[in-house]
Amino acid sequence: MSGAQPSSGGLPAVSSAERRRLLTDLLKGVSRSFYLTLKVLPSGVREPVGLAYLLARSADTISDTRVLPSQDRLKHLLEFRAQVVGPADFDALQNIGNALNDLQEISKEAELLRSLPAVFGILDGLPSDDQQAVRAVVVTLMRGMETDLTTFPTEDSGQVVALDSPQALDDYIYYVAGCVGEFWTAVSLSHTASLRHWDKAAMSALGVRFGKALQMTNVLRDVPKDLRMGRCYLTAEALSELGLNPSDLLNADNSDKARPALVDGINLALDHYAAAKQYILAIPRRNLRLRLAALWPVVIGLGTLAQLADNRQWLSPDSISKVTRGWIYKVLLFSMLVGRSNRVLTWWIRRLRKGVESAL
Numbered sequence: 369m370s371g372a373q374p375s376s377g378g379l380p381a382v383s384s385a386e387r388r389r390l391l392t393d394l395l396k397g398v399s400r401s402f403y404l405t406l407k408v409l410p411s412g413v414r415e416p417v418g419l420a421y422l423l424a425r426s427a428d429t430i431s432d433t434r435v436l437p438s439q440d441r442l443k444h445l446l447e448f449r450a451q452v453v454g455p456a457d458f459d460a461l462q463n464i465g466n467a468l469n470d471l472q473e474i475s476k477e478a479e480l481l482r483s484l485p486a487v488f489g490i491l492d493g494l495p496s497d498d499q500q501a502v503r504a505v506v507v508t509l510m511r512g513m514e515t516d517l518t519t520f521p522t523e524d525s526g527q528v529v530a531l532d533s534p535q536a537l538d539d540y541i542y543y544v545a546g547c548v549g550e551f552w553t554a555v556s557l558s559h560t561a562s563l564r565h566w567d568k569a570a571m572s573a574l575g576v577r578f579g580k581a582l583q584m585t586n587v588l589r590d591v592p593k594d595l596r597m598g599r600c601y602l603t604a605e606a607l608s609e610l611g612l613n614p615s616d617l618l619n620a621d622n623s624d625k626a627r628p629a630l631v632d633g634i635n636l637a638l639d640h641y642a643a644a645k646q647y648i649l650a651i652p653r654r655n656l657r658l659r660l661a662a663l664w665p666v667v668i669g670l671g672t673l674a675q676l677a678d679n680r681q682w683l684s685p686d687s688i689s690k691v692t693r694g695w696i697y698k699v700l701l702f703s704m705l706v707g708r709s710n711r712v713l714t715w716w717i718r719r720l721r722k723g724v725e726s727a728l
Contacts, residue, residue, distance in 0.1 A: 378458040379489040391418050397476035398425050405661045412559030416498040423506045429477045431513040442517045452506050456488040505551035512543030521598040528614040530600035545583035549575025562652045574647045581640030585669040588633045592685040602629045620684035645717050653708040670720035677727035
């Protein structure tokens, strides 16, 4: 519990030092590259987004505890969801942490599970609108995790199962990322006076597609890794049209035969990236931090898609498509110089998109 003690309501009264540890040090330890985006966000937006990330990462850690059978992970995940829906119970949160933290291979994830009562203590202290938004997005994100646990075989089964249809894929990428666009929009509107002119419904719809663009990129990039966990997010319907079944994708020699499925996935992602560009340009130029937080994942995502489109061995686990760290540093620097220019951002995103299309 990292020193936090229960308050009269059952959850800990979180000190400023503990709050800082959770929302800075621990968040950095479990968020990896996403911490760059979190760090650049305006302070009012950063706290609910960071807290939502900690809760989602806790749920993800539960669902990925592979030493447990899928049904046990699902049981713990549903117990955790009940705590997110609320009201949270101190003993229940401690029990979840105690049952799972010793099973984690990554120390920061174990620390996160031990810190759940304090994390929920911060959640209970958020303004009501932020609290409602955080709870809603985390519950939706967990639907994607439940899909993983109930649709696919265990990671060591030797079997590969695919999502069955484009609709199943669209539902999945909404659950695991599209819903974040709605959440991001709601929190940004609550904390940014200069966004009062936004049409919330229209921007939320763009935000959903923004999230779907990023998740489709992740899905396509991670095909080799996911296949070896028994999971294929390229649909059985699409593979059947190519005369393939999911297990055929374990053979990298089928990269060319399966390439039409990759191309269709990239084109779907590009359609969603068009909405992401609209979203970025709708952020007022004076809100540079908010713009950069939205811009960076889009630029990196389009760079990743270009690598994928050019990768003739995209099914090989030894040929993962990713941009280099040096490339990312150049992107960050350039974005800070041009982030307020709609004209340059439009040119830049169009140029990155053409790089993907030309590689197809």
